[in-house]
Amino acid sequence: xxxxxxxxxxxxxxxxxxxxxxxxxxxxxxxxxxxxxxxxxxxxxxxxxxxxxxxxxxxxxxxxxxxxxxxxxxxxxxxxxxxxxxxxxxxxxxxxxxxxxxxxxxxxxxxxxxxxxxxxxxxxxxxxxxxxxxxxxxxxxxxxxxxxxxxxxxxxxxxxxxxxxxxxxxxxxxxxxxxxxxxxxxxxxxxxxxxxxxxxxxxxxxxxxxxxxxxxxxxxxxxxxxxxxxxxx
Numbered sequence: 001x002x003x004x005x006x007x008x009x010x011x012x013x014x015x016x017x018x019x020x021x022x023x024x025x026x027x028x029x030x031x032x033x034x035x036x037x038x039x040x041x042x043x044x045x046x047x048x049x050x051x052x053x054x055x056x057x058x059x060x061x062x063x064x065x066x067x068x069x070x071x072x073x074x075x076x077x078x079x080x081x082x083x084x085x086x087x088x089x090x091x092x093x094x095x096x097x098x099x100x101x102x103x104x105x106x107x108x109x110x111x112x113x114x115x116x117x118x119x120x121x122x123x124x125x126x127x128x129x130x131x132x133x134x135x136x137x138x139x140x141x142x143x144x145x146x147x148x149x150x151x152x153x154x155x156x157x158x159x160x161x162x163x164x165x166x167x168x169x170x171x172x173x174x175x176x177x178x179x180x181x182x183x184x185x186x187x188x189x190x191x192x193x194x195x196x197x198x199x200x201x202x203x204x205x206x207x208x209x210x211x212x213x214x215x216x217x218x219x220x221x222x223x224x225x226x227x228x229x230x231x232x233x
Contacts, residue, residue, distance in 0.1 A: 065159045066164070068152065069149075073168055074208070080179050083179075084201065093118075094125075105118070108134060109134060110134065153165065174207065
């Protein structure tokens, strides 16, 4: 029997064992990399999904806030526009019969004590008193509507895109300035030549139309994208 070459056999075993170990390490390494990649991919998907969910929620809240913001801003504008437009169209109570005057008072903003005072005034003083008190009440209501609109904008401004918020804020400040200037004229603190009524009537409606169209274009285009996103989810 010939002698065994133990050195060669050992070398062959080592080479074979090394190849097996390398194959095992390669297989294990690939599996580990695949698992690691899959785990990271799932984490990335979850983060993207959370971001999309937050974006969808913010868009939804803006869709809800924007119509109400416009409604309040427009209501404030309407009250101020009505107040400044009706200054020259007040009823002449000095030419009214008692029955006609009572009907007018019934639909007026005057409080009960003001109605009592007016009835006691002689003919020739009733119209001026009625106009002054009516304007006082309408001014108060208009101021309240402006405050309500401004309050809503600042309370929900974080939900409204900056460029839209700025347009709404600029318009309501324009309305507010017209009312402030009007009161200053009534109080004698501003000359009548600077009466804001004409400017407001000329610019107000045009600015309102421009703002309304801007909001409509944004709202419906954004709403269409929002519905498209929902359909894909």
